[in-house]
Amino acid sequence: MPEVIPLNAALGARIEGLDRTQAHTPAVAALLDTALAEHLLVVIPGAPMSPQQTRDLARAFGEPRPQLLRRKRADDVPEVSLMVSTLMSDGTTDKTVYRAEDWHTDDSYFEIPAKATLLHSLEIPRRGGATWFCNMQSVYEALPEATRRRIDGKRAIHGYDTPRARNRPAPRTPQEIAETPDVEHPLVRTHPVTGRKALYLNPNRLDRIVGLPRAESDALLDELTGEARKPQHHHGHVWNVGDVVVWDNRATMHRVVNDYAVGEPRIMHRVLLQGERPA
Ligand SMILES: [Fe+2]
Numbered sequence: 001m002p003e004v005i006p007l008n009a010a011l012g013a014r015i016e017g018l019d020r021t022q023a024h025t026p027a028v029a030a031l032l033d034t035a036l037a038e039h040l041l042v043v044i045p046g047a048p049m050s051p052q053q054t055r056d057l058a059r060a061f062g063e064p065r066p067q068l069l070r071r072k073r074a075d076d077v078p079e080v081s082l083m084v085s086t087l088m089s090d091g092t093t094d095k096t097v098y099r100a101e102d103w104h105t106d107d108s109y110f111e112i113p114a115k116a117t118l119l120h121s122l123e124i125p126r127r128g129g130a131t132w133f134c135n136m137q138s139v140y141e142a143l144p145e146a147t148r149r150r151i152d153g154k155r156a157i158h159g160y161d162t163p164r165a166r167n168r169p170a171p172r173t174p175q176e177i178a179e180t181p182d183v184e185h186p187l188v189r190t191h192p193v194t195g196r197k198a199l200y201l202n203p204n205r206l207d208r209i210v211g212l213p214r215a216e217s218d219a220l221l222d223e224l225t226g227e228a229r230k231p232q233h234h235h236g237h238v239w240n241v242g243d244v245v246v247w248d249n250r251a252t253m254h255r256v257v258n259d260y261a262v263g264e265p266r267i268m269h270r271v272l273l274q275g276e277r278p279a
Contacts (some may be wrong), residue, residue: 009235012041029060037193051077062273115275125260136198162207198251
């Protein structure tokens, strides 16, 4: 059986000795999925895979689901997106790159956000381009008790776009707009496997707290986001080609650092895993 080695960090574990072709077998899949729930981030080193192989490995963590943005889908495997975040000098770089630079959790503008996200690196820049993760359970636990009391039971509105985002998203097609109305989620989520509470924030998508005037909502969201920006809750993953990294969107945020060289390819597979309604 593969070994789960916790990182000496705010979150995360490394999986050693995994034959990726066996990841879908029930005992191995259970070990991987449990490691994800407990450590919120798992890193699986290995070699580059085809879209089919990436999808099959993702199945150890749940049900891969088709991506919203059609133009990013990999041919023949609609559950796998090809994410090209190569920095271009002519300004044609996908805007996603810049939005991904601020802390976010994937998919919170859906009523049923992705449980987890898998990224698999095919090509990476020679240096830079690390992905950083934030443990939202430790963020919640670090809040003053008075703040925790104030937010427990509160709900918040997430949208595809909000003026609070540092970078605004790329245009959607009419069908994509119809598929992304504003949604309401609890501000504090309870992890369905471990029962631990996590602050459920998304600075790119979270517009306001239900029942509070805009100014008060903005101030409280700024205070909560301020705690999440503290380095004690963070861990950065420095990519090797072929890495598979899976994170639990129910209790983490992530961001990428765009400090790599212009023109050096940064190409990944991405898979989103079917989730459940946040509670
Ligand atoms: Fe993301």
